[in-house]
Amino acid sequence: MNLPKLPIGAWIEAVEKWMDTNMEPFFNLITLIIRGMVNGLETILRYPPALIIIIIFTLLAWLIGRWGLSAFTAIGLLLIENLGYWDQTMQTLALVLTAALISIVIGVPLGILSARSDRMQRIITPLLDFMQTMPAFVYLLPAITFFSLGVVPGVISSIIFAIPPTIRLTNLGIRQVPSELVEAADAFGSTPAQKLFKLQLPLALPTIMAGINQTIMLSLSMVVIASMVGAQGVGATVYRAVTQVKTGIGFEAGLAIVILAIILDRFTQRAIRRSNNVAS
Incomplete structure (x- = not known):
């Protein structure tokens, strides 16, 4: 029995065409915001001499993780500068920080909303499953159309x-707050906002920080794919090395991404440990 094929692709393209036609001012606003954030971060990271930025990151690493992390940060960033990938790495860092900041600004409130409403959780969870399992390359197609x-x-x-x-993980962290503490807060007459900001979020902070850490790492994993649609940075160098079969250049650029990934991961891991100490 041959059933007619559902025209899902045609439906998607029709929706895409309608959005492109009727939501252009909205997309222009998003473009303005994102481009402004990326350009601003690039200016901050690329305008000072590389040595100044390396010293700042090394001091931050020392404050967060003491000597081990600060030594790795200094050596890793000096190696990136020596290899000649400093500007590209700062472009990549600006892209990653922009994506991570927007993800946090949107994701934490959605996680809180999901934690406060079982119905919202049932709506959001399948969407998240879809977003995580759909191949990342597919997201580039509508993004190119709109932006x-x-x-x-x-x-x-x-x-x-x-x-x-x-x-x-924001949803999970808030839901894992002991019910006895929530009931005690209710018994003392706490408002929902007081209960959220003074009890639930502080106790859920380690779990939330773990989610932010994963978000940063996933944003960094997209830099090579993003370079396929014109994003600059180390990812663009890796992509050109792949297309031209230049193993040495690809390895050097990939090493710069690895160093940046380790530094960002260790920074957020240390922040998670500190939030764990605060929560306990």
Whole structure:
């Protein structure tokens, strides 16, 4: 029995065409915001001499993780500068930070909303499953349609791919707050806002930080894919090395991404440990 094929692709393209026609001012606003954030972060990271930025990151690493992390940060960033990938790495860092910040700003409130409403959780969870299992390359197609080529579609696709852990773990962290403490807060007459900001969020902070850590790492994993739609940075160098079969250049650029990933991961891991100490 041959059933007629459902025209899902045609439906999607029709919706995409309608959105492109009727929501252009909205997409222009998003483009303006994202491009402004990326350009601002790039200016902050690339305008000072590289040595100044390396010293700042090393001091931050020392404050967060003491000598081990600060030594790795200094050596890793000096190696990136020596290899000649400093500007590209700062472009990549600006893209990753923009995607991560927007993911946090959107994801944490959605996680809180999901934790406060079982119905909202039932709605959001399948969407998150879809976002995490759909191949990342698919997100590039509508992003190109709505935002053209450049850094903006790269950031948008990174947000879609990276935001689920923040939402999931914010929801999980708040739901794991002991019910006895919540009942005690209710008994003392706490308002929902007081209960959220003075009890639930502080206790859920380690779990939320773990979600933010995963979001940052997933954003960084998208830099090579984002380079396929015009995003600059180390990912673009890796992509060119792949297309030109230049193993040495690809390895050097990949090493810069690895160093940046380890530094960001250790920074957020230390923040998680500190939040654990505060929560306990």
